[in-house]
Amino acid sequence: MPLTTGIGRNIRQGRTHDREILxxxxxxxxxxxxxxxxxxxxxxxxxxxxxxxxxxxxxxxxxxxxxxxxxxxxxxxxxxxxxxxxxxxxxxxxxxxxxxxxxxxxxxxxxxxxxxxxxxxxxxxxxxxxxxxxxxxxxxxxxxxxxxxxxxxxxxxxxxxxxxxxxxxxxxxxxxxxxxxxxxxxxxxxxxxxxxxxxxxxxxxxxxxxxxxxxxxxxxxxxxxxxxxxxDLPGVRAAGAAGFALVIRTACLQLVLLVATSLATRMGETQIEAHTIAARLWTFLAFSLDAIAIAGQAITGRALGAGDVAATRSATKRMVMWGVVSGIVFGVVVLLARPVIPGLFDADDAVAAQLMTALWPVALFQPVAGIVFVLDGVLIGAGDRRYLAWASLSSTLVYLPFATFAGSLLALWLALGAWMVARMITLSVRAYGRAWMVTGA
Structure with a gap:
């Protein structure tokens, strides 16, 4: 009976989180x-x-x-x-x-x-x-x-x-x-x-x-x-100081994307056109996953402010599940739509061939992206900005060697995948611990 009661309570709690996330x-x-x-x-x-x-x-x-x-x-x-x-x-x-x-x-x-x-x-x-x-x-x-x-x-x-x-x-x-x-x-x-x-x-x-x-x-x-x-000048300065770490995080993200575009351009006109289409598709899917991350910011900040560590942990697990499931669905959709995507952008045969190759890693790393976006939002909501800055710097350093030696568009997108995996590892290690769960106002 206690086991049944516990399972029922977990199911109800999960549904509550689901409604709030949606x-x-x-x-x-x-x-x-x-x-x-x-x-x-x-x-x-x-x-x-x-x-x-x-x-x-x-x-x-x-x-x-x-x-x-x-x-x-x-x-x-x-x-x-x-x-x-x-x-x-x-x-x-x-x-x-x-x-x-x-x-x-x-x-x-x-x-x-x-x-x-x-x-x-x-x-x-x-x-x-x-x-x-x-x-x-x-x-x-x-x-x-x-x-x-x-x-x-x-x-x-x-x-x-x-x-x-x-x-x-x-x-x-x-x-x-x-x-x-x-x-x-x-x-x-x-x-x-x-x-x-x-x-x-x-x-x-x-x-x-x-x-x-x-x-x-x-x-x-x-x-x-x-x-x-x-x-309130002290409050404004505090808000600016708190945002500085997020500026570093965002600058690292933009650097990665800029380097990818630059390297694809050097590969040739066909590669940059295919890369642009793949990047637009990735960006659109990222907006969907970022919506869950925004929910993570709001839910985490409120729960920690209320001093409810258990609710924070429970909501985080639920949102990660949402991120993984959403990523799997997006990846499957990309694979199923892969034959028709080049035609949607009126790509010629050469660009289509490059794009078809690049879409494999785009689909493969969607579940990883789901975890990354959710945990990024959760840690932002917790105010763990300094760690996010260091995590972004370290994952960017992992990415740069892979990207520099990428000899093809496929290798370049695999390098972007390695960057996402590095982000997933650094964020997961942090989320698994308790140092980021600072409670109260």
């Missing part, structure tokens, strides 16, 4: 997909302009994505901090953390905009752009920089709401911003004839209005719970 992860996935849809919509509209407008959008977009990507800690660190205070039952302090995150995002956004305005021609040149391509890229980048504070405030505001266990509102804001961005781009670029600058202005307005929505929501919540709206 409640947070499904809306988070929708919000995550909105960002690449921004870029896709801009590309489709700018594609109607004469050359080299689309190329300029690609160059400036890549630079801006890298800059904003390094600031993703504003969402992750804020989610963990707010969720921990929520779990500890201190809603006033939770919103105080959120307000500090908003102020930090605004300050960094202004600093990036001011610094990169004059550096725009140099940054564009780093991507190899010259002539009209460079001029258009600089125009797009400089207009887009006006929206940088808004973009970063959106990250921080998203983190606040996720920390409060709300992923539906960020989804609604993302959908609204996506629709507005598309309409404004159509009007400015094709209706008013503003060219590539019109595309940038459309995105700036959409992102700034989204930031205004988040600021309004955070201000209302802060007033409701008695939190000050003034910038």
């Amino acid at each position: 409640r947070l992860a499904v809306p988070a996935f929708g919000a995550l997909v909105a960002e690449p849809l921004f870029l896709l919509t801009d590309s489709i509209i700018v594609g109607h302009l004469p050359d080299p407008a689309l190329g300029a959008l690609g160059v400036a977009g890549a630079a801006l994505t890298a800059l904003v990507g390094l600031c993703v800690f504003l969402a992750y660190a804020t989610t963990a901090a707010v969720a921990r205070q929520l779990g500890a039952g201190d809603l006033r302090r939770a919103m105080r953390q959120g307000v500090d995150g908003i102020w930090l995002a605004a300050a960094i956004g202004v600093a990036i905009g001011v610094a990169c305005w004059s550096l725009a021609p140099f940054i564009v040149h780093l991507f190899g752009a010259t002539g009209d391509l460079a001029a258009l890229a600089v125009t797009f980048m400089r207009v887009s920089l006006l929206g940088t504070p808004g973009m970063l405030i959106v990250l921080a505001g998203t983190g606040v709401l996720r920390g409060m266990q709300d992923t539906r509102t960020p989804l609604a804001v993302s959908v609204g911003s996506f629709v507005l961005n598309g309409l404004l781009n159509l009007w400015f670029v094709l209706g008013l004839g503003w060219g590539i600058a019109g595309s940038a202005w459309g995105t700036v307005i959409a992102q700034t209005l989204s930031a205004a929505v988040y600021v309004t929501l955070v201000v209302r919540a802060a007033r409701r719970h008695g939190a000050s709206l003034r910038p």
Whole structure:
């Protein structure tokens, strides 16, 4: 009887975790997909302009994505901090953390905009752009920089709401911003004839209005719970210091992807085209797995804030299971779709042959990616940022020799697989222990 009772309790607990994971992860996935849809919509509209407008959008977009990507800690660190205070039952302090995150995002956004305005021609040149391509890229980048504070405030505001266990509102804001961005781009670029600058202005307005929505929501919540709206300089500095380790983690991730793209480019035009398609597929699948990681950040922060180590361990095991199962399903889908994927991208025979080879490791390492994404989210939610920075550095050092000596696209993707395995080992070793489970506010 006790054994039966224990099994029943575990089943009920597992179902409870499942409902909570789905409640947070499904809306988070929708919000995550909105960002690449921004870029896709801009590309489709700018594609109607004469050359080299689309190329300029690609160059400036890549630079801006890298800059904003390094600031993703504003969402992750804020989610963990707010969720921990929520779990500890201190809603006033939770919103105080959120307000500090908003102020930090605004300050960094202004600093990036001011610094990169004059550096725009140099940054564009780093991507190899010259002539009209460079001029258009600089125009797009400089207009887009006006929206940088808004973009970063959106990250921080998203983190606040996720920390409060709300992923539906960020989804609604993302959908609204996506629709507005598309309409404004159509009007400015094709209706008013503003060219590539019109595309940038459309995105700036959409992102700034989204930031205004988040600021309004955070201000209302802060007033409701008695939190000050003034910038708390020690709190802002603490938020920045906490995010520094996540910047290192994110920089390592971007370095790995940049090296892979660079090496694939050197292999030849056929290889880089096949690699680009494989990387886009990998990225889309990563968004799905990252949705579970976001649920992990929110759930872990809240549970540890409440001092519930048992619930933290139980939820972590359940989310890892979700990651593994999702990874297996994704891997099988990739293998089943492998014969038709080249045709979806209109790849010629040579590119298709390279792509068919690269899709094997893409499918094979999906379960590993599931574990990695989940544990990454769990440790971010626990505030174990310093370990994540060292783990990212060490796994990158494992990857670089494999990538450097990769003589084919298959070998390059196997090197990326070795990087994922190294991340899985470092994160699993940490998650198995107890050092990261620091409880309380």
